[in-house]
Amino acid sequence: MSCCSCVPTGSLGVIQRFGEYQGLQEPGFRCICFPITTVRAVSLAVQQYECDTDCKTKDSVTVTVRTAVQYQIQKDMVKAAYFDIEEPMDQVRAEVGSVLRSTLPSMTLDESYEAKETMVEEILTTVRDAMKGYGYDIIKVLITDIKPEQSVMAAMNNINAQRRRREAAIEKGEAEKFLKIKAAEAEAEAKRLAGVGMAAMRAAMAHGILDSMQFITASGMSESEAMQIMVTTQYLDTLKDFSNHKSMLVPHQWKPPHEETEVAEIQMEPPKQLELEEM
Secondary structure, three states: OOEEEEEOOOEEEEEEEOOEEEEEEOOEEEEEOOOOEEEEEEEOOOEEEEEEEEEEOOOOOEEEEEEEEEEEEOHHHHHHHHHOOOOHHHHHHHHHHHHHHHHHHHOOHHHHHHOHHHHHHHHHHHHHHHHHHHOEEEEEEEEEEEEEOHHHHHHHHHHHHHHHHHHHHHHHHHHHHHHHHHHHHHHHHHHHHHHHHHHHHHHHHHHHHHHHHHHHHHOOOOHHHHHHHHHHHHHHHHHHHHHOOOOEEEEOOOOOOOOOOOOOOOOOOOEEEEOOOOO
16 A cells, blocks of 8 residues: 655654664655555754743742753754654753752852853753753753742842832932032132122222322321211212112211311211111
């Protein structure tokens, strides 16, 4: 009884007659005598196997580690891969679990996250050595997840949230401190400049009074007469300034210092100022 055998591209067919290995069939069509002869396709494509391993860390946290193993059957060792091992992925899972359970107990949970690359290299070396005799080429190993218990995850998230809040508070405090320092420096600089301006103004006033005194005394008056004129002038200027504001003036008796000259005998009765609140 004849039959057709088709092997897809990327695979090899394992030919058996009465259960005995006869050879390999390349991809394509072939006529066989079924059921005396059978052909089983074996994929040569890169495949991925994922396994979960439960472990306990040094700080007594139970974690589930998900590992992805990428492998490929070597073309020249298809016979060994097909006949020499049953359930090859069970052996891969056992090798991965053995490495993880011997490595993780020496690390804390935080250290296990940091040591992913180290564990990956150790798993790759161990699994590759264990499977290469059966025609399986281990191409790459990935640790895709390290998941602790839900209660531990909640505690870790809470700790991270509190740390972030603390850092945010510190940054906010530093910013406010910086603003206050800059404001204080600006205020101090403003006061310094105001003081410099006030000193310059008073120096200019002093020079102006000195020049006025020298000019008046040069006209023949004595220093005391010149001083009386200056004081009277400043008094009148002050009254003029008050007249520009909403104020009420109350008169009072006032006499300049008595002097022997005619200028000193002049009696003036300037009004007294009384500030009232604006209506």
